Amino acid sequence: MLENPFQETLLSRHRAEPCTVVIFGATGDLTNRKLIPALYNIAACGDLPPQFKVVGFARREKTDEVFRAELETGNRKNSRQGHNDELWDSFAQCIHYHRSEFEDPAGYVNLKLLLDQFDQERGAPANRLFYLASAPEAFKPILEMLRATGLNEGVGGKWARVVCEKPFGKDLVSARALNEVVNATFHESDTYRIDHYLGKETAQNIMVLRFANALFEPNWNSRYIDHVQITCAENLGMEGGRGGYYDTAGALRDMVQNHLFQLLSLVAMEPPTDLSADSVRDEKVKVIRALRPLVGPEAVGKNVIRAQYTAGSVDGVPRVGYRQEDRVNPESKTEPYVALRLFIDTWRWQGVPFYIRVGKQLPKKATEISVHFKKPPQVPFATSNLIKNSENTLVIRIQPDEGIALRILCKQPGQAMNMQQVKMDFRYSNSFGKASPEAYERLLLDAMAGDATLFARRDEVENAWKFIDEIEHAWHKAANPPPMHEYPAGSWGPKEADDLLRQDGREWRLL
Amino acid sequence: MPASSLNESDLGRLGLETPISRIDRELKKLWESDEAKTRASLINLAIYTEDSSFLAADNDLLDRVAAEHACRALLILALPEAQPPRARAWIQALCRPYQGRQAVCSEQISFVLEGGDAAQVQNIVFAHLDSDLPLVVWWQADLTKNFHERFYSRIDTLIIDSARWSDPSRQFDALLAAQREATARFDVRDLAWTRSHLMRTALAGCFQDAAALQNLSKLRKLTITHLKGQRMTALLLAAWINKRLNTTLQLELVEKDSGHALQSLVLEGVGLRGEVRRDCDSSFVHVCATCGQHEHKELLPADADSDAELVNEQLSRRGGSTLYSGMLPLIQAML
Numbered sequence: 121m122l123e124n125p126f127q128e129t130l131l132s133r134h135r136a137e138p139c140t141v142v143i144f145g146a147t148g149d150l151t152n153r154k155l156i157p158a159l160y161n162i163a164a165c166g167d168l169p170p171q172f173k174v175v176g177f178a179r180r181e182k183t184d185e186v187f188r189a190e191l192e193t194g195n196r197k198n199s200r201q202g203h204n205d206e207l208w209d210s211f212a213q214c215i216h217y218h219r220s221e222f223e224d225p226a227g228y229v230n231l232k233l234l235l236d237q238f239d240q241e242r243g244a245p246a247n248r249l250f251y252l253a254s255a256p257e258a259f260k261p262i263l264e265m266l267r268a269t270g271l272n273e274g275v276g277g278k279w280a281r282v283v284c285e286k287p288f289g290k291d292l293v294s295a296r297a298l299n300e301v302v303n304a305t306f307h308e309s310d311t312y313r314i315d316h317y318l319g320k321e322t323a324q325n326i327m328v329l330r331f332a333n334a335l336f337e338p339n340w341n342s343r344y345i346d347h348v349q350i351t352c353a354e355n356l357g358m359e360g361g362r363g364g365y366y367d368t369a370g371a372l373r374d375m376v377q378n379h380l381f382q383l384l385s386l387v388a389m390e391p392p393t394d395l396s397a398d399s400v401r402d403e404k405v406k407v408i409r410a411l412r413p414l415v416g417p418e419a420v421g422k423n424v425i426r427a428q429y430t431a432g433s434v435d436g437v438p439r440v441g442y443r444q445e446d447r448v449n450p451e452s453k454t455e456p457y458v459a460l461r462l463f464i465d466t467w468r469w470q471g472v473p474f475y476i477r478v479g480k481q482l483p484k485k486a487t488e489i490s491v492h493f494k495k496p497p498q499v500p501f502a503t504s505n506l507i508k509n510s511e512n513t514l515v516i517r518i519q520p521d522e523g524i525a526l527r528i529l530c531k532q533p534g535q536a537m538n539m540q541q542v543k544m545d546f547r548y549s550n551s552f553g554k555a556s557p558e559a560y561e562r563l564l565l566d567a568m569a570g571d572a573t574l575f576a577r578r579d580e581v582e583n584a585w586k587f588i589d590e591i592e593h594a595w596h597k598a599a600n601p602p603p604m605h606e607y608p609a610g611s612w613g614p615k616e617a618d619d620l621l622r623q624d625g626r627e628w629r630l631l
Numbered sequence: 632m633p634a635s636s637l638n639e640s641d642l643g644r645l646g647l648e649t650p651i652s653r654i655d656r657e658l659k660k661l662w663e664s665d666e667a668k669t670r671a672s673l674i675n676l677a678i679y680t681e682d683s684s685f686l687a688a689d690n691d692l693l694d695r696v697a698a699e700h701a702c703r704a705l706l707i708l709a710l711p712e713a714q715p716p717r718a719r720a721w722i723q724a725l726c727r728p729y730q731g732r733q734a735v736c737s738e739q740i741s742f743v744l745e746g747g748d749a750a751q752v753q754n755i756v757f758a759h760l761d762s763d764l765p766l767v768v769w770w771q772a773d774l775t776k777n778f779h780e781r782f783y784s785r786i787d788t789l790i791i792d793s794a795r796w797s798d799p800s801r802q803f804d805a806l807l808a809a810q811r812e813a814t815a816r817f818d819v820r821d822l823a824w825t826r827s828h829l830m831r832t833a834l835a836g837c838f839q840d841a842a843a844l845q846n847l848s849k850l851r852k853l854t855i856t857h858l859k860g861q862r863m864t865a866l867l868l869a870a871w872i873n874k875r876l877n878t879t880l881q882l883e884l885v886e887k888d889s890g891h892a893l894q895s896l897v898l899e900g901v902g903l904r905g906e907v908r909r910d911c912d913s914s915f916v917h918v919c920a921t922c923g924q925h926e927h928k929e930l931l932p933a934d935a936d937s938d939a940e941l942v943n944e945q946l947s948r949r950g951g952s953t954l955y956s957g958m959l960p961l962i963q964a965m966l
């Protein structure tokens with residue numbers, strides 16, 4: 121293959137080669153709110169591959185012009201860097217619409233003709249990226265049709281890849297079945313399972329923090345770390361009709377299996393041998409495999425607290441209870457809140473609990489990881505004034521207000537040897553005036569450039585489901601399932617979740 | 632330069648005049664006086680100039696750069712020939728709003744050093760650095776006299792703008808000599824090179840397809856239109872193109888009195904033509920490539936090319952540019 125001598129190989133990231141992105145489910149919310157604004161912002165940064173095309177594939181009848189106009193409206197509302205008419209006009213020329221049912225073979229034959237026509241216009245074949253942004257039940261027919269028409273194979277030495285949106289299955293069986301279909305169509309190395317948490321700047325920074333700073337890694341083990349907390353709090357409920365989907369999933373499947381396990385892996389993984397996608401993912405999957413299984417209702421009841429919110433208020437605004445939410449079953453057994461105590465059975469983490477909590481209608485929106493270090497074995501000062509929770513804490517704020525804070529003890533000024541907690545605080549927004557790219561910008565560029573580091577691999581997904589399934593089984597299939605607890609909307613969760621830590625002599629960090 | 636040639640209104644914009652010995656105390660007061668201000672700093676950024684007419688522009692530039700790169704900013708105007716020797720200093724906070732109520736601020740210390748020598752400059756700079764942070768220096772003067780080994784051996788990143796140099800050949804010699812010193816550890820960032828970034832990027836997109844790539848050896852002529860005073864920028868771009876094509880194209884430089892630093896680039900050969908053009912009033916670059924019957928057009932965002940934006944761009948990058956270093960022998964041959 122001819123090399124372009126003007127491509128500067130010394131740029132910080134490889135510029136992707138000419139590419140066509142086909143979005144399945146292109147009339148959906150994700151395309152309008154996230155994908156097209158992300159591509160537009162990539163274009164605004166000058167990082168879009170030359171001769172780029174995007175094809176929206178969906179069932180509704182519409183023309184290119186109508187599709188572009190709809191996306192323009194969405195982009196004006198959602199673009200991170202605002203909307204420039206001149207740039208949009210140029211960018212919009214690369215957007216096309218292709219109407220077809222997902223199960224209609226003729227639709228895929230026509231799609232192939234369209235992509236071939238683009239290649240002809242370019243004068244050479246281009247790479248093809250198929251983005252599955254449709255409802256999950258459509259993944260299978262789409263993939264089968266792609267295979268049947270040969271669209272899963274690159275043309276003229278170019279690649280064909282697939283990006284799968286979450287949820288990737290709803291349990292181990294369905295994830296495996298989906299993986300079988302995906303891998304029968306695309307090679308695993310061409311499969312990109314997206315988890316947008318991994319595209320967030322602070323999530324990427326976890327590896328840098330751990331492995332580029334000699335300060336932390338020697339202390340990053342059970343000898344010095346008392347416990348780790350991962351919190352993902354949302355101050356919203358089931359607004360915008362989300363209850364319909366959410367009530368079939370719940371916090372454990374919707375958040376813990378993917379986003380929070382990804383964060384857990386980044387915090388707990390061993391240093392990878394290099395930064396290749398597989399080296400990083402090899403280490404991450406080891407963490408999930410090493411999670412001590414929670415088998416049976418007793419183990420689950422002791423270590424996992426599930427709860428539903430009752431009526432309450434958030435920010436002074438009254439909120440209804442979970443079962444009264446729009447499109448939620450009034451008899452629902454789904455949990456909008458879950459707290460877990462996990463153990464990772466490795467040398468590094470033996471005996472260190474990882475507490476995870478995620479919930480809706482909590483007092484504020486915040487995702488963070490806090491690493492709580494052990495107290496010094498002996499403090500040579502008067503212990504009477506040692507304050508509660510005086511251990512050193514490293515907080516990694518994922519969103520909002522991305523940054524890192526370190527809590528340490530200092531002597532208060534004065535004659536007495538009194539100690540006071542102080543916080544060293546690094547905020548991305550203070551130190552770096554430039555806004556970080558949206559997670560989808562980073563992930564789309566990575567998929568086009570062939571870097572799968574920030575995407576989940578098959579074994580990661582399946583091992584995560586394997587662990588989660590045991591808990592779901594205890595909740596929904598056991599004769600004596602652990603109870604569903606309650607908490608008022610606007611509180612920090614059920615009392616039982618506080619007790620989960622209290623029985624270990626710890627408490628949740630107040631965010 | 633006599634002290635009287637300093638423009639007092641320019642000096643007035645530098646903030647609060649402070650005796651040099653009281654700078655730290657006055658800075659502390661500055662932060663204590665307003666709790667809504669948060670101080671942030673990731674680097675020490677010093678601008679060194681020997682031309683008082685740049686003082687106001689450099690002051691504005693630091694304000695814009697600090698909005699993206701929190702720093703301890705040092706602005707140093709040295710007037711080695713001025714008598715009697717005198718050193719004056721000013722402090723100010725460079726703030727930008729954050730979350731409506733608070734302001735995130737960098738601090739700027741400005742010096743006017745009349746008379747004095749290399750030792751005075753380095754002492755002043757080293758005494759006012761934010762410790763443990765990298766030192767980035769934009770050296771706007773000639774690389775002579777005060778650009779001394781004791782000084783540059785402590786610099787992490789040296790920013791220059793070779794387009795400003797009146798005698799580029801001598802200056803490149805001085806730069807290379809400094810780089811050869813065992814103690815030198817600085818990366819060089821040339822703003823003239825950064826200015827050509829969008830043209831280089833656009834050119835890569837221009838000849839992306841296979842047919843064009845197969846015919847690159849047919850290219851014969853290169854025409855670059857540039858703003859008056861940006862010849863060095865155009866030459867760096869031409870040298871890079873020759874290097875990438877491993878040839879020496881017939882070069883024509885067209886100079887304009889107004890417009891962007893680099894305005895157009897045309898590469899021509901039999902059956903193949905590539906053009907990258909940036910119109911005066913546009914913030915985009917038009918790319919057009921023709922290979923036989925096939926024509927490809929593209930619109931790319933243009934990099935902003937004000938000095939502040941070029942410095943911001945450089946500060947966003949990490950590591951030196953081996954690409955630029957590799958260009959230096961070539962460019963010296965073209966001067």
